[in-house]
Amino acid sequence: MPKREQVILERRCEGRPSADDFRYETAPMPSAGDGQVLIEVLYLSLDPYLRGKISGRHMSGGVAPGSVMAGETVGRVLESRSPDFAVDDLVHSFSGWCSHAAVAAAEVRRVRSYDLPVSLALGALGMPGLTAYAGIERLADVRENNTFLVSAASGPVGSVAAQLARLKGARTVGIVGSRQKADWITGPARFDAAINYREEDLQEGIKRTCPEGVDIYFDAVGGEVLDLACEQLALDARVVLYGVLAQYNAESRLPGPPPGLIIRARAHMHGLVVYDHEDLRPEMEERCSAWIKSGAIAYNEDVTEGLQHAGAAFARLMAGENFGKTLVRIA
Amino acid sequence: MPKREQVILERRCEGRPSADDFRYETAPMPSAGDGQVLIEVLYLSLDPYLRGKISGRHMSGGVAPGSVMAGETVGRVLESRSPDFAVDDLVHSFSGWCSHAAVAAAEVRRVRSYDLPVSLALGALGMPGLTAYAGIERLADVRENNTFLVSAASGPVGSVAAQLARLKGARTVGIVGSRQKADWITGPARFDAAINYREEDLQEGIKRTCPEGVDIYFDAVGGEVLDLACEQLALDARVVLYGVLAQYNAESRLPGPPPGLIIRARAHMHGLVVYDHEDLRPEMEERCSAWIKSGAIAYNEDVTEGLQHAGAAFARLMAGENFGKTLVRIA
Numbered sequence: 001m002p003k004r005e006q007v008i009l010e011r012r013c014e015g016r017p018s019a020d021d022f023r024y025e026t027a028p029m030p031s032a033g034d035g036q037v038l039i040e041v042l043y044l045s046l047d048p049y050l051r052g053k054i055s056g057r058h059m060s061g062g063v064a065p066g067s068v069m070a071g072e073t074v075g076r077v078l079e080s081r082s083p084d085f086a087v088d089d090l091v092h093s094f095s096g097w098c099s100h101a102a103v104a105a106a107e108v109r110r111v112r113s114y115d116l117p118v119s120l121a122l123g124a125l126g127m128p129g130l131t132a133y134a135g136i137e138r139l140a141d142v143r144e145n146n147t148f149l150v151s152a153a154s155g156p157v158g159s160v161a162a163q164l165a166r167l168k169g170a171r172t173v174g175i176v177g178s179r180q181k182a183d184w185i186t187g188p189a190r191f192d193a194a195i196n197y198r199e200e201d202l203q204e205g206i207k208r209t210c211p212e213g214v215d216i217y218f219d220a221v222g223g224e225v226l227d228l229a230c231e232q233l234a235l236d237a238r239v240v241l242y243g244v245l246a247q248y249n250a251e252s253r254l255p256g257p258p259p260g261l262i263i264r265a266r267a268h269m270h271g272l273v274v275y276d277h278e279d280l281r282p283e284m285e286e287r288c289s290a291w292i293k294s295g296a297i298a299y300n301e302d303v304t305e306g307l308q309h310a311g312a313a314f315a316r317l318m319a320g321e322n323f324g325k326t327l328v329r330i331a
Numbered sequence: 332m333p334k335r336e337q338v339i340l341e342r343r344c345e346g347r348p349s350a351d352d353f354r355y356e357t358a359p360m361p362s363a364g365d366g367q368v369l370i371e372v373l374y375l376s377l378d379p380y381l382r383g384k385i386s387g388r389h390m391s392g393g394v395a396p397g398s399v400m401a402g403e404t405v406g407r408v409l410e411s412r413s414p415d416f417a418v419d420d421l422v423h424s425f426s427g428w429c430s431h432a433a434v435a436a437a438e439v440r441r442v443r444s445y446d447l448p449v450s451l452a453l454g455a456l457g458m459p460g461l462t463a464y465a466g467i468e469r470l471a472d473v474r475e476n477n478t479f480l481v482s483a484a485s486g487p488v489g490s491v492a493a494q495l496a497r498l499k500g501a502r503t504v505g506i507v508g509s510r511q512k513a514d515w516i517t518g519p520a521r522f523d524a525a526i527n528y529r530e531e532d533l534q535e536g537i538k539r540t541c542p543e544g545v546d547i548y549f550d551a552v553g554g555e556v557l558d559l560a561c562e563q564l565a566l567d568a569r570v571v572l573y574g575v576l577a578q579y580n581a582e583s584r585l586p587g588p589p590p591g592l593i594i595r596a597r598a599h600m601h602g603l604v605v606y607d608h609e610d611l612r613p614e615m616e617e618r619c620s621a622w623i624k625s626g627a628i629a630y631n632e633d634v635t636e637g638l639q640h641a642g643a644a645f646a647r648l649m650a651g652e653n654f655g656k657t658l659v660r661i662a
Binding site: 244 | 585
């Protein structure tokens with residue numbers, strides 16, 4: 001009798017999560033109820049926002065200790081009791097950390113592969129890609145020769161955002177935490193410059209790479225990184241906020257940059273939540289898949305094999321030790 | 332032989348300024364040099380941004396101890412050695428805290444009275460009025476039935492901004508520090524509600540008066556007031572930052588609101604510096620003077636008689652004990 005694999009959240013960890021905050025186990029195989037599909041999960045997406053769910057503080061809801069850990073996946077339909085899906089359809093769902101899941105058809109979305117790896121539906125062509133695309137198209141107001149600075153620059157949001165900005169004529173600078181990441185963003189991803197904050201003082205690095213000021217800052221982090229970027233804003237700068245990585249691990253709410261910095265730069269700071277921009281998804285997928293195929297947008301994946309290692313992979317992600325879009329391959 | 336009266340900045344005070352940080356004295360009467368006008372000052376404007384100049388930190392430059400204190404004035408031309416001005420012209424200048432000043436014609440601007448008191452050129456029809464007008468017209472994006480919240484609500488910027496927002500169909504709420512101010516904003520200035528933070532917990536007050544959330548927050552203060560307003564932002568809120576009153580007295584840079592609050596509300600935060608919006612001045616003067624005459628916009632002045640009391644009046648302003656646009660009548 002086949003079993004389903006699943007990972008349980010053991011506790012609301014404080015600070016950085018570790019592998020033993022999660023428990024791997026097997027459980028009876030589910031079957032599709034009326035109006036549901038049974039999904040065989042191919043890839044699980046590990047994303048920083050899940051840290052907020054562990055604390056019970058994320059806007060999309062929390063995860064209770066003892067429950068299957070939440071997360072997005074792409075998978076294949078094994079069994080369908082919905083007229084909207086057929087066996088072998090590729091689908092996206094919020095099935096959580098498991099190998100198989102029975103999910104209501106209304107909560108499942110069909111995935112187009114665009115002749116590219118299906119894992120991209122969790123990265124450059126998924127929620128991270130849509131976050132980047134919406135931020136660039138709707139909030140950042142990228143102009144020719146703008147200096148575009150981004151934190152978490154080798155991640156799936158940051159790297160796509162900067163490459164989209166480059167395609168609009170911006171000079172792009174990325175903040176990263178390793179030499180490997182710096183090499184990737186200035187190599188395949190064609191950023192103009194990298195700041196490795198583990199090898200260079202971040203404030204000095206921002207001044208060195210953005211001597212005329214930062215026209216657009218795209219921020220995943222909050223905390224000190226956001227403060228330092230705001231110190232160097234050019235007049236009329238745009239700041240797009242889409243994450244608070246620094247805060248997830250800090251377990252306390254970090255303040256934002258002094259308002260005087262926003263006033264001095266006559267800056268425009270915008271909060272971005274990807275859920276608001278679903279309407280852009282078809283356009284994003286069409287355009288970004290074409291750019292990926294042509295090589296105009298590079299992407300990078302950090303794939304862990306096997307659900308039993310998902311907790312360790314998530315801990316690495318939250319320590320900034322991942323490199324690229326963090327995924328767990330399951331089937 | 333007539334003397335000029337003047338006030339000297341004695342020291343870069345820390346925290347709240349007091350009257351004895353300033354020294355009143357007389358000095359020889361100046362005369363107009365080539366290309367200059369000699370101005371008899373009628374009104375001196377006292378504004379919170381002068382606190383930043385005392386610390387030497389304001390974007391328009393500092394004032395060195397031992398110098399005549401900086402400030403805007405309206406006055407009358409006594410003597411002109413410029414073809415651009417005639418005797419008896421009413422003019423605005425940055426003459427500082429003095430009774431008479433010889434100023435280069437290029438730094439003087441003719442004032443139209445619009446059959447209203449000339450002191451308005453320093454308040455509702457001057458820099459404060461232009462700050463309010465630019466913020467409302469260019470950044471706040473006021474929509475019908477929006478809830479508009481403003482700090483320092485009985486001051487010349489806050490009160491004009493809210494009344495302009497009301498004329499665009501917004502519901503207006505003001506934060507003030509006395510019952511007298513609360514009565515004025517909900518009386519003559521026709522705000523819908525007041526929060527007196529000396530009589531009510533500010534967070535409770537914001538929730539009480541803005542139960543559906545704050546669509547627009549117009550901020551003079553920074554610090555905790557900004558944080559609490561951001562806690563209550565409605566979706567798609569706009570935040571206009573034009574001052575950092577809390578910081579002026581704190582003598583240290585206060586942080587801003589946590590970025591998670593901006594993200595959660597999908598808010599748009601804009602820095603406003605009035606100097607960028609000089610092009611709006613003629614339109615602002617025409618429209619606001621008409622609204623003042625018709626009674627659609629109320630204004631309020633806090634006038635101290637005599638330059639020797641300017642320091643004490645400024646100390647009252649920075650303690651929030653003024654009531655209305657703070658002026659010193661000189662001539």
